[in-house]
Amino acid sequence: MAASYRQGTVKACGPDFNPESAAQAFHKAMKGLGTDEKAIINLLSGHCNSERQEINAISKSCFGANLEDKLKGELGGHFLELCLCLLMPSCQFDAWCLHQAMKGIGTKEIRLIEVISTKSNSEMATIKTEYKNIYGRDLEGDIVSETSGHLRNILVSLIQGRRDEECYLNSDVMKQDVKDLFEAGENMLGTDESVFNKVLALRSVGHLQEVFKIYRQQHQQDLEAVIASETSGDTKEAYLAIVKYIKDPAAYFAECLHKSMAGIGTRDERLIQIVVDRSELDLKDIAEKYMEMYKKALPTAIADDTSGDYRKLLVRLTNLN
Structure with missing residues (x-):
């Protein structure tokens, strides 16, 4: 969603990358008695995800086992969980996170909200495809069965991946959205969540950033405060996540x-x-x-x-x- 320049902490090795050498180093770290955890930490953090995928493939070819299986035999607990997450292809990771949030008894709504509310249209399309490929299930169907009410509505709207991504801003539409949000929240008894749903799920990032500013100017209150007072529970958390992520x-x-x-x-x-x-x-x-x-x-x-x-x-x- 955000258009500003972003900086990660993990970078690619560049021209010095040698997947066979790295696979050999992994093998050495887990060979024989004991495990060289320091070497594993350095190898996983020192390569980007695409490089880890190459190392994993070479490892299976060279030593007859992929890194996931070897690590499962050597490590445990949260350390193992973190290592396995780092080895997962990035294109599949979000789909796995969503599945983890819904599998078993109970649903981790906050994880659904964090993943779904922060993805672009193209990212959402990839997630839905990967979810279907990996689990043989429809993401929307699982969300519908695992959530309810206005939370379900906003999550289903977001996974359609229909957010406007045009750079053009229409001041008339922005003013109308501010008016609609005010009428649907502060200016009525109760709340018309459908209005919040439509605006937050469909409008572009730049458009919403301006809507938030105009709302503040006209009504002397941030939209976050309005959402906090007009909604509750997981619906409130979902709306706030969208607003906060788009702001910063x-x-x-x-x-x-x-x-x-x-x-x-x-x-x-x-x-x-x-x-x-x-x-x-x-x-x-x-x-x-x-x-x-x-x-x-x-x-x-x-x-x-x-x-x-x-x-x-x-x-x-x-x-x-």
């Missing part, structure tokens, strides 16, 4: 990371998935915004809430130049 993607994910580590215990699955998903996109921007918002370095925050080799790999992923 780095700030949105910095807040998500903070929430994954706030309070007693760490929501490790959420932490892992955000770090892996954003590592090659804008994790450096997110880390800078995290420091600005919470006055603490993201690697330090992660180190304080995790342990062992799991901590070492997470910290390295968030602290690469």
Whole structure:
């Protein structure tokens, strides 16, 4: 969605990349008694996802086993989970995250919201295709069966991938959207969520950014405050996620990371998935915004809430130049 320049932490090796040499290094790290976890950490964090896929393919050809199977025999816990996520093809990762959020008893609505509300039209199309290919199921059908009410409506709208991506801004349409949002929220008893749904799911990023500004100017209140007072539960979280991400993607994910580590215990699955998903996109921007918002370095925050080799790999992923 966001058009601004973004900086990830994980970069490609460039012309020095040698997949066979890297596969040999992985094999050496897991050969014989014991495991060289430091080498595994360096290899996974030192290569981008496309390079990891090449290393994995070469490893199977050279040593008769892919890296996932070898790691499962050597590692465990959250460290293994993080390693396996890093080895997953990036085009399949979001589909896997959505499936994880819906499988078993209960649904992790916050993960559905985080993934679906932050994807472009083309990314959403790829996710739906991969979901069907991997699981033999329709993403929309699973979302309809696992969610309900206005949350289901906004998620189904977003996965259609019909957001306007034109750069042209129409001031008349922006003014009308501001009027409609005011009439559907603050200026009526109750809330007409269908209006919020239509505007937030279909309008372009640039259009919505201007709508948010105009709303503030006309009504002396941010749309986030209106959403917080006019909606509740997961519907509120979904609307707020869209608004916050469109306003400032780095700030949105910095807040998500903070929430994954706030309070007693760490929501490790959420932490892992955000770090892996954003590592090659804008994790450096997110880390800078995290420091600005919470006055603490993201690697330090992660180190304080995790342990062992799991901590070492997470910290390295968030602290690469």
